[in-house]
Amino acid sequence: MTLRRLQVTDFRCLQRIDLVPDPDFTFICGANASGKTSLLEAIYLLGRGRSFRTRRLDPIFRRGAERFVVFGEAKAGDRDVPLGVEGSTTGLRARIDGRNAASLAELALALPTQIIDPEVHKLIEEGPGRRRRFLDWGVFHVEQGFVNHWQKYQQALRQRNAALKARQPQAITTVWDTELVRHGESISAARSRYVEILLPHTREVGRRLLGRDVSLSLRSGWQKGLGLEAALQQSWNADRERGSTLVGPQRAELLVQVDGVTAKDEVSRGQQKLLAAALLLAQLKLFGTESAARPVLLLDDPAAELDSRHLGLLMDEVRTLPLQLFVTSLSEKVDALGTPGTRVRIDSGNLVSF
Ligand SMILES: Nc1ncnc2c1ncn2[C@@H]1O[C@H](COP(=O)(O)OP(=O)(O)OP(=O)(O)O)[C@@H](O)[C@H]1O
Ligand SMILES: [Mg+2]
Known part of the structure; x- marks a missing residue:
C-alpha cells in the first residue's frame, strides 16, 4: 500500500x-x-x-x-x-x-504502519504490554486467523474476569475456560511461530545497528510444559483471590536479550533506542518477505x-x-x-x- x-x-x-x-x-x-x-x-x-x-x-x-x-x-x-x-x-x-x-x-x-519516535526505547524499558502489542502487530499480518482468536479470547477473558470479580461460584466462572483454552492456545502458538521467523531478521539487523547479538524468546504467560487448561485449573485459587485471571496469553512476555543478558537491565538509553528500532526494522524486513x-x-x-x-x-x-x-x-x-x-x-x- x-x-x-x-x-x-x-x-x-x-x-x-x-x-x-x-x-x-x-x-x-x-x-x-x-x-x-x-x-x-x-x-x-x-x-x-x-x-x-x-x-x-x-x-x-x-x-x-x-x-x-x-x-x-x-x-x-x-x-x-x-x-x-x-x-x-x-x-x-x-x-x-x-x-x-x-x-x-x-x-x-x-x-x-509503524513508528520509530523519541519514545521508542519504552519498547525495551517498560513492562511487557508494549512488547505484546509489537508482537501482535506482526503476527496479525502473517497469520490470517489471529484477529479472530484474539477478539474471541478477549471477550471470554472479560466475562471470566467479571465473574471472578462478582465472586461467582467456580462452576459459573469456569464456563469460559473452554473458549479461553481454544483461542488462548492458538494465540500463543501463532506468537511462537512468529518469534521463530522474526529471530533471524532481529539478529541480522541487531548485529548491524548495535554490533551485538540480539535475541528474542517468548514466555507464553503460563507455566512451561503445562497446557493452558491445566494452568487455569492450577491458578484457580489465586485467580479467585485476585479477582482476575492470572494465566494466559494476556500475561505473555517477549524477552529481548543482548549478548545473552536481558536488554533492559544492561543497555544504555541510546542503545535501548537502537535496539527497539532494530526490532521494528526486523519486523518490517520480515513483513517484506511475507506480504506484497x-x-x-x-x-x-x-x-x-x-x-x-x-x-x-x-x-x-x-x-x-x-x-x-x-x-x-x-x-x-x-x-x-x-x-x-x-x-x-x-x-x-x-x-x-x-
Ligand atoms: N488538542 C490540541 N489542540 C491544539 N493544539 C494542540 C493540541 N494538542 C497539542 N497541541 C499543540 O500542538 C503543537 C504541536 O505539537 P507537536 O507535538 O506536533 O509539535 P512538534 O513539531 O512535533 O514539536 P517538537 O519538535 O517539539 O517535537 C504544540 O504546541 C502543542 O501544544
Ligand atoms: Mg515532535
Missing part, C-alpha cells in the same frame, strides 16, 4: 492539512511545536485506529473542535482505496472503501535522537526495506537522511513547500 493523499482536519494543532506524500520518502521539517509529531500521529491513526501518544480521544481534538477527521487514499494494486477515521463525542469511527469498518483492525490491513504490501514507516526526528554514526546506520537499514517513509526533522538539512521525493515545512500547523 502507498498513501497517496492525506487530509487532516481539526486534529491537535492541525486545522486543515492537505498533503500528497511521495510514494517513497516524504520529509517534514519544522520548529519545535510546529506540528510535526501531530502529522505523524494522524497518519498512525489512519493505519492503527489509535494514537501512539494517548489512549484518550479528547487531547486529539483541536482545541475548541468537537470532531476531527483524518482522510487518506491508499493505493492497493491499481486502485485508490479511501480510508477515513473520524473522532467525535461518541468515539472513533473508521470507514474503508466507502463502508463502515467492522473493526479498527481492518485499518491495519489497509495501511500497515509496502508498509508505512514514520520516523519522528531521528536526527535529534541518535549520533551521526548511528543515524547513518539506521538510515542505511531503512533504505534496504520496501516501504513508504515519512521523516520529520527540526532542521531543513536532510543530507544524513537520504533524498526525499517530497519536502514540506510545517509552521504553526500549516504546510509550506520549500
Whole structure:
C-alpha cells in the first residue's frame, strides 16, 4: 500500500492539512511545536485506529473542535482505496472503501504502519504490554486467523474476569475456560511461530545497528510444559483471590536479550533506542518477505535522537526495506537522511513547500 493523499482536519494543532506524500520518502521539517509529531500521529491513526501518544480521544481534538477527521487514499494494486477515521463525542469511527469498518483492525490491513519516535526505547524499558502489542502487530499480518482468536479470547477473558470479580461460584466462572483454552492456545502458538521467523531478521539487523547479538524468546504467560487448561485449573485459587485471571496469553512476555543478558537491565538509553528500532526494522524486513504490501514507516526526528554514526546506520537499514517513509526533522538539512521525493515545512500547523 502507498498513501497517496492525506487530509487532516481539526486534529491537535492541525486545522486543515492537505498533503500528497511521495510514494517513497516524504520529509517534514519544522520548529519545535510546529506540528510535526501531530502529522505523524494522524497518519498512525489512519493505519492503527489509535494514537501512539494517548489512549484518550479528547487531547486529539483541536482545541475548541468537537470532531476531527483524518482522510487518506491508499493505493492497493491499481486502485485508490479511501480510508477515513473520524473522532467525535461518541468515539472513533473508521470507514474503508466507502463502508463502515467492522473493526479498527481492518485499518491495519489497509495501511500497515509503524513508528520509530523519541519514545521508542519504552519498547525495551517498560513492562511487557508494549512488547505484546509489537508482537501482535506482526503476527496479525502473517497469520490470517489471529484477529479472530484474539477478539474471541478477549471477550471470554472479560466475562471470566467479571465473574471472578462478582465472586461467582467456580462452576459459573469456569464456563469460559473452554473458549479461553481454544483461542488462548492458538494465540500463543501463532506468537511462537512468529518469534521463530522474526529471530533471524532481529539478529541480522541487531548485529548491524548495535554490533551485538540480539535475541528474542517468548514466555507464553503460563507455566512451561503445562497446557493452558491445566494452568487455569492450577491458578484457580489465586485467580479467585485476585479477582482476575492470572494465566494466559494476556500475561505473555517477549524477552529481548543482548549478548545473552536481558536488554533492559544492561543497555544504555541510546542503545535501548537502537535496539527497539532494530526490532521494528526486523519486523518490517520480515513483513517484506511475507506480504506484497509496502508498509508505512514514520520516523519522528531521528536526527535529534541518535549520533551521526548511528543515524547513518539506521538510515542505511531503512533504505534496504520496501516501504513508504515519512521523516520529520527540526532542521531543513536532510543530507544524513537520504533524498526525499517530497519536502514540506510545517509552521504553526500549516504546510509550506520549500
Ligand atoms: N488538542 C490540541 N489542540 C491544539 N493544539 C494542540 C493540541 N494538542 C497539542 N497541541 C499543540 O500542538 C503543537 C504541536 O505539537 P507537536 O507535538 O506536533 O509539535 P512538534 O513539531 O512535533 O514539536 P517538537 O519538535 O517539539 O517535537 C504544540 O504546541 C502543542 O501544544
Ligand atoms: Mg515532535
